[in-house]
Amino acid sequence: MANQPNQLFNYSVIQNMAQKPSIPKGTRDFTPAEMIKRNYIFDTIRSVYKLFGYLPIETPAMETMQTLMGKYGEEGDRLIFKILNSGEFQQDLTAQDLAEKSAAALAHQICEKALRYDLTVPFARFVVMHRNEIQLPFKRYQIQPVWRADRPQRGRYREFFQCDADIVGSNSLLNEYELVQIIDMVFQKFGIGVTIKMNNRKILSGIAEIICEPDKITDITVAIDKYEKIGIENVNKELQEKGIAPEKIAILQPIIELQGTNEEKLDKLAVILAGSTIGLEGISELRYVFELLNCITLKATVEVDLTLARGLNYYTGAIFEVKANDVQIGSICGGGRYDNLTGIFGMEGISGVGISFGADRIFDVLNQLDAYPETTKQTTQVLFINFGETEQRVILPMLTELRAQGISCEIYPEQGKMKKQMQYANDRAIPFVALVGESEMQNNTITLKNMQTGEQKTVSLQELQKLSR
Amino acid sequence: MANQPNQLFNYSVIQNMAQKPSIPKGTRDFTPAEMIKRNYIFDTIRSVYKLFGYLPIETPAMETMQTLMGKYGEEGDRLIFKILNSGEFQQDLTAQDLAEKSAAALAHQICEKALRYDLTVPFARFVVMHRNEIQLPFKRYQIQPVWRADRPQRGRYREFFQCDADIVGSNSLLNEYELVQIIDMVFQKFGIGVTIKMNNRKILSGIAEIICEPDKITDITVAIDKYEKIGIENVNKELQEKGIAPEKIAILQPIIELQGTNEEKLDKLAVILAGSTIGLEGISELRYVFELLNCITLKATVEVDLTLARGLNYYTGAIFEVKANDVQIGSICGGGRYDNLTGIFGMEGISGVGISFGADRIFDVLNQLDAYPETTKQTTQVLFINFGETEQRVILPMLTELRAQGISCEIYPEQGKMKKQMQYANDRAIPFVALVGESEMQNNTITLKNMQTGEQKTVSLQELQKLSR
Numbered sequence: 026m027a028n029q030p031n032q033l034f035n036y037s038v039i040q041n042m043a044q045k046p047s048i049p050k051g052t053r054d055f056t057p058a059e060m061i062k063r064n065y066i067f068d069t070i071r072s073v074y075k076l077f078g079y080l081p082i083e084t085p086a087m088e089t090m091q092t093l094m095g096k097y098g099e100e101g102d103r104l105i106f107k108i109l110n111s112g113e114f115q116q117d118l119t120a121q122d123l124a125e126k127s128a129a130a131l132a133h134q135i136c137e138k139a140l141r142y143d144l145t146v147p148f149a150r151f152v153v154m155h156r157n158e159i160q161l162p163f164k165r166y167q168i169q170p171v172w173r174a175d176r177p178q179r180g181r182y183r184e185f186f187q188c189d190a191d192i193v194g195s196n197s198l199l200n201e202y203e204l205v206q207i208i209d210m211v212f213q214k215f216g217i218g219v220t221i222k223m224n225n226r227k228i229l230s231g232i233a234e235i236i237c238e239p240d241k242i243t244d245i246t247v248a249i250d251k252y253e254k255i256g257i258e259n260v261n262k263e264l265q266e267k268g269i270a271p272e273k274i275a276i277l278q279p280i281i282e283l284q285g286t287n288e289e290k291l292d293k294l295a296v297i298l299a300g301s302t303i304g305l306e307g308i309s310e311l312r313y314v315f316e317l318l319n320c321i322t323l324k325a326t327v328e329v330d331l332t333l334a335r336g337l338n339y340y341t342g343a344i345f346e347v348k349a350n351d352v353q354i355g356s357i358c359g360g361g362r363y364d365n366l367t368g369i370f371g372m373e374g375i376s377g378v379g380i381s382f383g384a385d386r387i388f389d390v391l392n393q394l395d396a397y398p399e400t401t402k403q404t405t406q407v408l409f410i411n412f413g414e415t416e417q418r419v420i421l422p423m424l425t426e427l428r429a430q431g432i433s434c435e436i437y438p439e440q441g442k443m444k445k446q447m448q449y450a451n452d453r454a455i456p457f458v459a460l461v462g463e464s465e466m467q468n469n470t471i472t473l474k475n476m477q478t479g480e481q482k483t484v485s486l487q488e489l490q491k492l493s494r
Numbered sequence: 495m496a497n498q499p500n501q502l503f504n505y506s507v508i509q510n511m512a513q514k515p516s517i518p519k520g521t522r523d524f525t526p527a528e529m530i531k532r533n534y535i536f537d538t539i540r541s542v543y544k545l546f547g548y549l550p551i552e553t554p555a556m557e558t559m560q561t562l563m564g565k566y567g568e569e570g571d572r573l574i575f576k577i578l579n580s581g582e583f584q585q586d587l588t589a590q591d592l593a594e595k596s597a598a599a600l601a602h603q604i605c606e607k608a609l610r611y612d613l614t615v616p617f618a619r620f621v622v623m624h625r626n627e628i629q630l631p632f633k634r635y636q637i638q639p640v641w642r643a644d645r646p647q648r649g650r651y652r653e654f655f656q657c658d659a660d661i662v663g664s665n666s667l668l669n670e671y672e673l674v675q676i677i678d679m680v681f682q683k684f685g686i687g688v689t690i691k692m693n694n695r696k697i698l699s700g701i702a703e704i705i706c707e708p709d710k711i712t713d714i715t716v717a718i719d720k721y722e723k724i725g726i727e728n729v730n731k732e733l734q735e736k737g738i739a740p741e742k743i744a745i746l747q748p749i750i751e752l753q754g755t756n757e758e759k760l761d762k763l764a765v766i767l768a769g770s771t772i773g774l775e776g777i778s779e780l781r782y783v784f785e786l787l788n789c790i791t792l793k794a795t796v797e798v799d800l801t802l803a804r805g806l807n808y809y810t811g812a813i814f815e816v817k818a819n820d821v822q823i824g825s826i827c828g829g830g831r832y833d834n835l836t837g838i839f840g841m842e843g844i845s846g847v848g849i850s851f852g853a854d855r856i857f858d859v860l861n862q863l864d865a866y867p868e869t870t871k872q873t874t875q876v877l878f879i880n881f882g883e884t885e886q887r888v889i890l891p892m893l894t895e896l897r898a899q900g901i902s903c904e905i906y907p908e909q910g911k912m913k914k915q916m917q918y919a920n921d922r923a924i925p926f927v928a929l930v931g932e933s934e935m936q937n938n939t940i941t942l943k944n945m946q947t948g949e950q951k952t953v954s955l956q957e958l959q960k961l962s963r
Contacts, residue, residue: 045839046839053554054552054554057551076902080529081524082523086641091515108578108609109576136578160921196908
């Protein structure tokens with residue numbers, strides 16, 4: 026209560042102290058300074074999506090339980106926030122239900138709605154529901170928050186934003202090529218050096234095929250991934266521990282030791298996977314995308330990474346993942362191709378491919394690199410000091426004039442002390458302070474102070490307009 | 495299933511039909527066409543808020559039950575969507591609880607969080623929690639969805655957007671003046687003719703004071719409001735039915751029959767309320783704001799409306815409400831001054847004043863007036879027809895070049911039939927289609943078709959850039 030010096034310590038204060046407000050753990054308020062940074066991130070991603078012809082959609086925060094449940098595995102079901110039915114939700118709930126049923130079953134009984142868990146399932150539902158309103162191929166982007174009841178920890182929130190772009194209804198690999206370009210352009214605009222890692226689910230299937238271990242594909246990719254860190258012997262040891270037979274490890278050996286450029290890697294891999302039709306298909310898809318990418322200049326490094334297996338149960342073709350080069354943090358963008366997303370809602374045979382930028386991690390990376398652009402234009406450009414009624418009458422029409430010219434400006438609303446008003450300008454990082462006192466009124470001028478340099482100038486309203494742009 | 499001609503009617507189809515997706519009632523998906531319109535609305539409001547120096551904030555969708563409950567009356571408490579606790583939410587719930595407790599009490603036991611109901615209470619909480627990070631006076635805007643379990647009906651949704659601007663920590667009437675300017679500028683930009691109605695809670699208190707009926711102030715304003723429609727006798731009859739004594743109705747008579755300009759109304763009112771200090775204070779506040787407004791040019795009509803009583807339990811000074819002149823619809827913007835918003839969270843003595851634009855109703859008004867600006871720039875400007883591999887290799891670098899120039903463009907991802915590709919351009923309202931076939935490749939040109947006029951031109955890439963801007 027240190028900020029309320031005049032507050033008597035009476036009952037109402039005690040009551041109020043008890044009511045000291047908080048927000049749910051894992052959620053965040055965004056102050057103006059943070060909002061300006063976040064808007065810069067969203068605006069940048071949005072502008073690139075637009076350049077490539079992606080169209081915006083939005084879906085409701087609430088989906089039906091039927092739409093969401095069972096789409097993210099058992100763990101996902103648990104992490105979905107359910108919304109209590111309104112009114113007499115407990116009406117049909119019996120003591121027996123309470124005694125016998127699991128939390129999950131009870132939740133189904135008293136909740137019909139839940140908060141969306143990602144943007145992909147709502148998008149699939151959208152495509153199916155609006156199939157007659159949209160044109161295929163349909164390129165959409167969607168920037169909205171999602172909610173997950175994960176244990177909150179540093180960098181992991183219960184409310185966070187996803188920035189997705191997907192194209193559905195097209196099998197063309199031009200889409201994969203285009204998504205790499207989008208990723209490259211976005212991070213170029215952010216000034217973040219990145220490596221775009223690519224793999225193909227079909228290659229992983231091919232590897233599983235040639236050693237007849239389709240179920241251990243995740244174990245294999247995890248082990249392969251450690252090659253540079255722990256060396257070939259330890260990798261083999263790990264594979265053995267996971268139950269891979271020695272003769273199968275021998276077949277994997279050249280895959281683990283794959284070195285060289287992307288082309289060299291794919292050439293060697295083609296020899297190893299020569300017996301797997303699906304494996305060769307994956308190689309040929311990757312080759313095609315690299316071939317197209319070789320014709321243009323990218324800032325990002327694009328790299329074949331055979332250990333990339335994200336969303337393994339989900340993706341059917343290309344897999345993408347993006348890492349920042351100069352900041353230690355998880356992936357900041359990812360995606361891939363899925364062949365039957367809308368199938369779960371009864372619309373078969375629609376292939377899609379998409380990516381998702383992690384706005385919260387990008388926020389952290391930009392903070393660490395201190396790579397935000399000058400943002401002063403985002404707030405008020407000119408603050409007029411308030412000397413009193415007479416001066417006010419002269420200033421108010423000036424404000425109207427400046428705003429008509431698109432210049433963001435304000436007058437300090439109270440006739441407070443000069444020092445307090447200057448402090449306000451400082452705290453708000455307002456670049457110019459305008460003073461109109463007695464002599465300025467007489468001469469029809471304005472004294473303009475540049476808050477960064479401290480320089481003061483006598484100017485006309487027209488000159489002020491030019492200076493504060 | 496009409497859109498899936500090749501689908502066999504087998505078990506999986508039956509299963510899928512059962513899973514036909516839907517969204518919770520009262521919620522909406524927004525298609526690209528709707529999004530472009532909605533973004534225009536939000537961007538316009540945001541740009542004006544910025545011009546006046548308001549800063550953006552955002553708060554989480556979820557607030558604690560403690561923050562929200564009891565702030566909107568009993569009915570409000572019922573309409574708040576509660577979020578079921580994760581995990582074993584039913585752990586401490588007994589059969590006795592189930593038998594004896596009300597739905598509201600049970601909800602408190604199994605829910606710690608709820609979805610925000612408006613942006614005002616979260617803002618008050620924000621100010622209290624971030625008091626050391628923000629500078630007073632604090633001007634913030636906030637554009638976010640809110641959720642209410644209202645019975646859905648035409649124009650009333652369970653998820654809808656509010657666009658609020660408030661300034662807290664300043665008693666100055668300059669703020670009221672500025673908010674009227676903001677309202678005027680926003681609707682001028684929208685091309686919607688509006689009437690801004692103003693009242694002051696203190697005037698209503700004064701009226702109640704002079705007839706000693708403070709509890710019946712809502713009945714009185716509702717009755718007064720009908721004067722032009724139903725005539726003085728019916729108004730008096732209604733007042734009588736509400737239990738107002740004849741001698742008190744006689745005192746009200748001149749208030750009901752108040753006519754003339756704003757100044758005339760206030761002059762007459764000053765005579766009637768001469769005995770009420772608070773009433774005169776309200777008059778003087780309104781007069782001051784009108785005086786300032788008279789010095790500038792407004793497009794909107796600003797009108798004293800003594801029947802305006804919105805948020806009566808809440809507002810302590812100015813009250814605003816905005817009506818569209820040419821469309822029959824409820825208020826499209828409203829607001830007022832409140833003297834102790836943050837008091838509920840233990841921070842006393844902070845006065846605020848704010849407004850809120852109803853984006854959903856503005857959306858309806860703009861649709862009815864067909865007043866949206868040309869929005870073609872919002873989508874792809876040029877679609878390149880895909881003739882095949884060879885042509886693709888020539889086109890892809892052109893796309894990169896155009897995008898570097900900020901021109902939104904795409905190539906049809908499939909080598910589909912020409913007719914289908916042109917249809918895609920038409921459906922998407924893409925203004926230009928570019929053709930690069932054999933002869934164009936030989937001559938290093940592009941055939942550019944204007945989709946509106948049908949005109950075709952042979953151009954260079956540089957000319958295409960200029961034309962499609």
